[in-house]
Amino acid sequence: MTVIDASTAAPPVLEPPPRPDLATRTAELRDRHRRAADGTDPSATERQHARGKLTARERLDLLFDKDSFCEVEPLRVHRATGFGLEHKRPYTDGVVTGWGTVEGRTVFAYAHDFRIFGGALGEAHAEKIHKVMDLAEAAGAPLVALCDGAGARIQEGVTALAGYGGIFRRNVRMSGVVPQISVMLGPCAGGAAYSPALTDFVFMVRGISQMFITGPDVVRAVTGEEISQDGLGGADVHGGTTGVAAFVHDDEESCLLEVRHLLSLLPANNRELPPREWTNDPANRRTESLADLVPADPARSYDIRDVIAEIVDDGDWTEIHAQWAQNVVCALARLDGHTVGIVANQPAHLAGVLDINASEKAARFVRTCDAFSIPLVTLLDVPGFLPGADQEHGGIIRHGAKLLYAYCDATVPRVQLILRKAxxxxxxxxxxxxxxADLSFAWPTNEIAVMGAEGAANVVFRREIAAADDPEATRQRLIEEYREQLMHPYYAAERGLVDDVIDPAETRAVLIRSLSMLRSKQTSLPSRKHGNSPT
Known part of the structure; x- marks a missing residue:
């Protein structure tokens, strides 16, 4: 029998455990991605559809060009924090983030997945949003938020609230740098509502979108008022009453299609010009119908939207805040293929006067256009500011000053056109x-004055009218004299306050020529940290 000395024996050779080949690893990864895409509960998709809502990925498919979406952190999960979360750690943590293309241009997006934790925001969820926001800022590309969440994740406490703070800070830092669009496709309550309010444009869908700081239950407990979620903060409330929503749609499909169209009108960032879209509509096309659309009588009403449609390329334009403050119209359109912002008084609503809401609406739009290098065309037919104690007590001075500030601060090309009264x-x-304004034009029907001839005559010639044998006849004579001497169409042009009085049929051609000349406009503001606008 041979005895082996263990101290000198060679160690046994151990075979390494078999390692999965690349195909196995790839199959495992695909399975993880599939589970991330499908969510953790198959019935959750059915419940989402039963609410009349699409899933996060279905929405992203509608927003982006086909097969262009690249997801970021699809396998992210939250850190187990107790309170039941340690047993439920689904992939994506309830938000899908990434980038893709819209009509060939890069766009970043995040979409809350209501099927997972009700889309509630936790630490990992917020960090994913922070990352995609930082990428959008670094790449200089628009950011679209598809919002469908239940607010902060209660189980994660203050870390969830801090996550919202990080979003708000980035919203402000990116403001005026890249376009930010919020699409409300579900509930948005409490502090979560402030992020959409900080972005450039808010879309809402009737029946499924709600935004409010305190919900119906809190309202009932505090005030005793009974109100539904839609009645408190539905799409029509924010589209027509509060002005929070710039666009309101009946379904998600048309809403996301409009988001794509809006993106096509905007630049990628504040260092670029909006993309030009070639058109077959001639730049020198005469607009003969304008003389019929706009009555010469300043007291007669008409719809300014018909005027806009006649002037812009192919009659195609997009109205912003169509249901709110309808006495002023704000629109994005194209002239000779270039994006322009149009601000116009609407005689068909409150005679086109400026009031608190109209001033705020127009001011916000002017600042948005200026931030993204979109030239401004202003169409005037305005009888003044709306009188009344409610307007004065509501701060018409401050709100009107917002519009004044916005125009004075704007450095983009600015062209004014006076249609009738101003x-x-x-x-x-x-x-x-x-x-x-760089250039000001007027139609032959224009009347520019401190006030209308009737009011002016009553003030200026008050004593003469009172002493006349026939006060009414004297009043009418003096009104005509005032109109002929101080309100005739060429009065402002003779004093250099209007550059030319033009034929309405030449309106489109004049605007296009003017904006073409101004496209290389260079201007700057005094060095300062920032202005102090009358907010």
Whole structure:
């Protein structure tokens, strides 16, 4: 029998455990991605569809060009924190983030997945959003938020609240740098509502979108008022009453299609110009129908939207805040293929006067256009500011000053066109030459004055009218004299406050030529940290 000395024996050779080949690893990864895409509960998709809502990925498919979406952190899960979360750690953590293309241009997006934790925001969820926001800022590309979440994740406490803070800070830092669009496709309550309010445009869908700081239950407990979620913060409330929503749609499909169209009108960032879209609509096309659309009588009403459609390329334009403050119309359109912003008084609503809401609406739009290098065309037919104690007590001075500030601060090309009347302070505020419009034109029907001839005559000739044998006849004579001497169509042009009085049929051609000349406009503001606008 041979005895082996263990101290000198060679160690046994151990075979390494078999390692999965690349195909096995790839199959495992595909399975993880499939589970991330499908969610953790197959019935959750059915419940989402039963609510009349699409899933996060179905929405992304509608937003982006086919097969262009690249997901970021699809396998992210939250850190187990107790309170039941340690047993439920689904992939994506309830938000899908990434980038893709919209009509060939890069766009970043995040979409809450209501099927997972009700889309509630936790630490990992927030960090994914922070990352995609930082990528959008670094790449200089628009950011679209598809919002469908239940607010902060209660189980994660203050870390969830801090996550919202990080989003708000980035919203502000990116403001005016890249376009930010919020699409409300479900509930948005409490502090979560502030992120959409900080973005450039908010879309809502009737029946499924709600935004409010305190919900119906809290309202009932505090005030005793009974109100539904839609009645408190539904799409029509924010589209027509509060002005929070710029666009309101009946379904998700048309909503996301409009988001794609809006993106096509905007630049990728504040260092670029909006993309030009070639058109077959001639730049020198005469607009003969404008003389019939706009009555010469300043007291007669008409729809300014018909005027806009006649002027812009192919009659195609997009109205912003169509249901809110309808006495002023704000629109994005194209002239000779170039994006322009149009601000216009609407005689068909409140005679086109400026009031608190109209001033705020127009001011916000002017600042948005200026931030993204979109030239401004202002169409005037304004009788003044709306009188009344409610307007004065509501701060019409402060709100009107917002519009004045926005125009004075704007450095983009600015062209003013006076269609008919332009009276008082409203004339000045609506981008007059005196506050920096590059060019001002007027139709032969224009009347520019401190006030209408009737009111002016009653003030200026009050004593003469009172002492006349026939006060009414004297009044009418003096009204005509005032109109002929101080309100005739060429009065402002003779004093250099209007660059030319033009034929309405040449409106499109004049605007296009003017904007073409101004496209290389260079201007700057005094060095300062920032202005102090009358917010």
């Amino acid at each position: 009276y008082g302070g409203a004339y000045i505020v609506m981008d007059s030459r005196s506050i920096g």
